Amino acid sequence: MISAFSRKKELKVRQEILKGIYEENLRIIGKKKGVLLRQRTFSPNRVLLILCIAAIVVLAGGNYLDAPLLAEKQTAGEIVMRPLPSSAELPNASDFKAFITNADVSVSRTFGLGVKTIMIDAGHGGVDSGTRGKMGTAEKDIALDIAKRLKARLDKYGRFHVVMTRSEDVTLPLNKRVELAREAKADLFVSIHLNYLPSKPINIIETYYFGPSADSKTQELAEQENAGSQYGLGEFKEVIEKLGQRLKLQESRELAYSIQKNLFVNIAKENGNAYNFGVKRAPFVVLLGAEVPAVLAEVSCLSNRQEEKQLNTEAHRENIAHDLEAGILDYINKGEAGYGADRYAEKR
Amino acid sequence: MAQTDTRKKDEVLFVGIDLGTSRSSISAGNGKREWIESFVGWPKDFIAMQVVGKPVLFGSEALQNRLSLDICRPLEHGVIKEGINRNDEAVKEIIRHLIELAGPASGQKIHAVVGVPADTLKVNKLAIRKAVTEFVHSLMVVTEPFAVAYGMNLLNNSMVIDIGAGTADFCIMHGSIPSEEDQKTVLTAGDYIDEQLFSYLSEKYPNSKFNKNMVRQFKEQYSFVRDTPEEIRVEIPVDGKPVMHDIKNEIKRACESILPALTETTAEMIARFDPEFQVKIKNNIVLAGGGSLIRGLRDHLQDALKEYGPCKVSCVEDPLFAGSDGALKLAQDMPSKYWEPL
Numbered sequence: 001m002i003s004a005f006s007r008k009k010e011l012k013v014r015q016e017i018l019k020g021i022y023e024e025n026l027r028i029i030g031k032k033k034g035v036l037l038r039q040r041t042f043s044p045n046r047v048l049l050i051l052c053i054a055a056i057v058v059l060a061g062g063n064y065l066d067a068p069l070l071a072e073k074q075t076a077g078e079i080v081m082r083p084l085p086s087s088a089e090l091p092n093a094s095d096f097k098a099f100i101t102n103a104d105v106s107v108s109r110t111f112g113l114g115v116k117t118i119m120i121d122a123g124h125g126g127v128d129s130g131t132r133g134k135m136g137t138a139e140k141d142i143a144l145d146i147a148k149r150l151k152a153r154l155d156k157y158g159r160f161h162v163v164m165t166r167s168e169d170v171t172l173p174l175n176k177r178v179e180l181a182r183e184a185k186a187d188l189f190v191s192i193h194l195n196y197l198p199s200k201p202i203n204i205i206e207t208y209y210f211g212p213s214a215d216s217k218t219q220e221l222a223e224q225e226n227a228g229s230q231y232g233l234g235e236f237k238e239v240i241e242k243l244g245q246r247l248k249l250q251e252s253r254e255l256a257y258s259i260q261k262n263l264f265v266n267i268a269k270e271n272g273n274a275y276n277f278g279v280k281r282a283p284f285v286v287l288l289g290a291e292v293p294a295v296l297a298e299v300s301c302l303s304n305r306q307e308e309k310q311l312n313t314e315a316h317r318e319n320i321a322h323d324l325e326a327g328i329l330d331y332i333n334k335g336e337a338g339y340g341a342d343r344y345a346e347k348r
Numbered sequence: 349m350a351q352t353d354t355r356k357k358d359e360v361l362f363v364g365i366d367l368g369t370s371r372s373s374i375s376a377g378n379g380k381r382e383w384i385e386s387f388v389g390w391p392k393d394f395i396a397m398q399v400v401g402k403p404v405l406f407g408s409e410a411l412q413n414r415l416s417l418d419i420c421r422p423l424e425h426g427v428i429k430e431g432i433n434r435n436d437e438a439v440k441e442i443i444r445h446l447i448e449l450a451g452p453a454s455g456q457k458i459h460a461v462v463g464v465p466a467d468t469l470k471v472n473k474l475a476i477r478k479a480v481t482e483f484v485h486s487l488m489v490v491t492e493p494f495a496v497a498y499g500m501n502l503l504n505n506s507m508v509i510d511i512g513a514g515t516a517d518f519c520i521m522h523g524s525i526p527s528e529e530d531q532k533t534v535l536t537a538g539d540y541i542d543e544q545l546f547s548y549l550s551e552k553y554p555n556s557k558f559n560k561n562m563v564r565q566f567k568e569q570y571s572f573v574r575d576t577p578e579e580i581r582v583e584i585p586v587d588g589k590p591v592m593h594d595i596k597n598e599i600k601r602a603c604e605s606i607l608p609a610l611t612e613t614t615a616e617m618i619a620r621f622d623p624e625f626q627v628k629i630k631n632n633i634v635l636a637g638g639g640s641l642i643r644g645l646r647d648h649l650q651d652a653l654k655e656y657g658p659c660k661v662s663c664v665e666d667p668l669f670a671g672s673d674g675a676l677k678l679a680q681d682m683p684s685k686y687w688e689p690l
C-alpha cells in the first residue's frame with residue numbers, strides 16, 4: 001500500500017515538475033504562462049531543413065567527404081608514373097620519403113582532358129616590392145612585366161584560358177592568390193619571382209614546387225617569399241604531412257623540370273654566369289593551396305649587376321617569357337602524348 | 349528496451365543535450381550517446397581550409413589544428429582567440445554536430461531538452477534557444493544540475509553539485525522545479541583549478557615549458573585532495589629536453605583550492621531549510637560533472653558536512669553523460685502536449 005501511495009505521489013511530483021519546465025520555457029520566450037497553443041503544422045521550410053540535415057547525415061555518415069579526393073584515390077591505383085628525371089637531380093628526400101613517393105596525378109591529365117586554364121602569378125606587388133637590385137629595379141615590376149608577356153604568348157594559341165592573379169601593381173596577399181586560382185579553376189599555376197643572392201656574383205635560376213626543405217638557404221628564401229602571410233615556417237611541418245597526399249606533387253615536379261630546363265638552357269646562352277640550381281622543394285605558401293600542378297620559378301637574380309641591367313631591356317624579359325612558355329608547353333605536350341603510352345605500358 | 353508504441357517513437361527522436369563550458373554531450377532515444385569538447389574552430393582562410401580539410405572542426409581536433417583556425421569556446425565568458433565573436437554561430441555548430449552524431453533517421457522530428465549552466469541568464473537562454481531552433485522541431489531549456497537530478501530520480505529531498513569547468517552549480521530539489529533560491533553557482537571549478545595549477549607550476553619550475561592544455565591534462569590524470577600514496581611525476585620539456593617533474597604538492601594545492609567555496613556553499617544552502625528537511629538532504633547529496641572525479645573529494649565533503657550531523661555524499665556513475673541522460677529522460681517523460689513546434 002505504502003509503495004503504491006508513494007509511487008502515485010512521485011508521479012504527481014513528476015507531473016508538476018514537467019509542467020513547471022514547460023511554463024518556464026514559455027516565460028523565456030516571452031509567452032504567457034500556461035497558455036497551451038494549438039498544434040500547428042510545421043512550416044514546409046523547416047521540414048525541408050531537417051530533411052536536408054538528415055540527408056547529409058545519411059550521405060556523409062557524419063563526415064565531410066572530399067569528393068575530388070575520393071576520385072583521385074580511385075584513379076591513383078590505375079596509373080603508372082613515367083620514369084622520373086635522373087635521380088641525381090632529385091631533391092634530397094631522405095626525411096620525407098613518403099612525401100615524395102606519393103603517386104597522385106592530375107585528374108585533367110589522367111583523363112586526357114588537357115590543360116585549359118593557366119594561372120600566372122606575378123610575385124609580390126603594391127606595398128610589397130619583393131627584392132630590389134642595386135640600381136633599384138624591383139622584383140614586383142619585373143615579375144609583372146614577364147607575367148604579362150607570358151600571358152600574351154600563351155593567349156596566341158587560342159586553346160588556353162590564361163588568367164593572372166594581378167595585372168597591376170597592387171598588393172595581393174598570398175592566400176588571396178591561392179583563392180583566385182581556385183576560383184578560376186586553374187589547371188596549372190605558375191608563380192614568377194626573382195632571386196637575390198648578394199654573396200654570389202652569379203645569376204641563379206631555380207624552380208620550386210611545394211614541399212619540405214631541410215636546406216637553410218631555401219628556408220630563408222621561403223621565409224622571404226612567404227612574408228605577409230600569417231603562416232610561419234614552423235607551421236608547415238604539420239601542413240606538409242597532411243597535405244602531402246592531396247597536392248599534385250608529382251605533376252608539379254614535372255612542370256618544374258620542364259620550366260627549369262627551358263629557362264636555364266636559354267639563359268645560359270646569354271649569360272655565362274648563369275647557374276642551374278635545379279628543381280627544389282620549398283614550403284611556399286602560394287603553392288600550398290593549389291590542388292593542381294603549381295610551381296614557383298625564380299627566373300633571374302637581381303643581385304647580379306649584369307642581370308639587373310639586362311632585365312631592364314624588353315628583349316631579355318621577352319626571352320624569359322618565351323622560356324617559361326616553352327617550359328609550360330613541354331609539360332603539357334608531354335602529358336598529352338605520354339598518357340596513352342603509359343596506359344599501354346601499364347597493361348604489360 | 350521494450351517499447352509499446354514504437355511507431356510513434358520512430359516519428360520523433362528525443363534527445364537530451366548537455367551544453368557545457370568544456371564538454372557537450374548528447375543522449376538520444378535511439379541509444380546513441382556522444383560527446384565533444386566544446387571548442388569550435390573555423391579555418392582562418394583558404395589555405396587553412398586546405399590544411400584541415402573541413403569547414404568546421406570540433407573539440408580536440410580543433411585544438412590540435414588551432415594554428416590554422418579561429419577557435420571559439422562559446423560558453424565561456426569570452427572567446428579563446430581575440431578578434432572574433434562568433435559565439436552564437438559556435439553554439440549552433442555544436443548543436444548541429446551533436447545532432448548529426450545522434451544520427452536521426454531521415455524525416456524524424458527532433459524533440460530536444462537542452463541543459464545549460466545554471467547561471468545562464470534569461471537573455472542568454474534565449475540566445476541558446478535561437479541557436480538550437482534551426483535543428484529541432486521542439487525544444488525545452490533547463491538548467492544542468494536540474495537535468496542531472498531529474499535523470500537520477502532525485503526529485504525530492506536531495507542536492508546535486510555539478511562541478512564543471514567554468515562553474516560549480518548547486519541545486520536543491522524539493523519536489524518542484526527549483527526556484528532561483530534553490531540554485532547557486534560559484535566560479536571555483538575546473539578552469540579555476542587549472543589556473544591555480546598553472547601558476548603554482550610556473551612558480552616552482554620557471555624554466556619548464558608547459559601550457560594551459562598540458563596543465564589540464566596533468567590535473568585530469570592525477571587530481572586528488574587530502575592524500576594519495578602515489579608519486580606524481582610528469583614529463584615537461586626544459587630547453588627542448590623532456591625532464592621529469594614532481595608536481596604532487598601543486599596538484600594537491602590546486603585541487604584543494606576549490607574546497608572552501610564548495611563546503612561553505614553547500615552548508616549555507618542546506619541551512620536555509622528546516623532541520624528535518626536538512627537531514628534528508630544531507631543524506632542525499634550527489635556530485636556530478638568532471639570535477640566529481642577528483643579523488644578524495646567525496647570523502648572530504650562528507651566529512652566536512654558531518655560536523656553538523658550524519659551525511660552521505662555520492663558521485664554520479666557517468667559524469668560525462670549524467671546531464672544529457674537526465675535531459676533525455678526529461679524529454680521522454682514530457683507529455684506530448686507540451687511539445688510545441690517552434
Ligand SMILES: Nc1ncnc2c1ncn2[C@@H]1O[C@H](COP(=O)(O)OP(=O)(O)OP(=O)(O)O)[C@@H](O)[C@H]1O
Pocket residue numbers: 367368369370371372423465492510511512513514515516537538539564567568569571636637638639641642643667668
Ligand atoms: N579526473 C578529473 N579530475 C579532475 N578534473 C577533471 C577530471 N576529468 C575532467 N575534469 C575537469 O572537469 C571539467 C569538465 O567537466 P564537465 O564536462 O562536467 O564540465 P562542463 O559541463 O563542460 O562545464 P560547465 O558545467 O562549467 O559548463 C574540466 O575542467 C575538466 O578538466
Ligand SMILES: [Mg+2]
Pocket residue numbers: 366367368369492510512513637671
Ligand atoms: Mg556541465
Ligand SMILES: [Zn+2]
Pocket residue numbers: 123124130131139193194225
Ligand atoms: Zn619573390
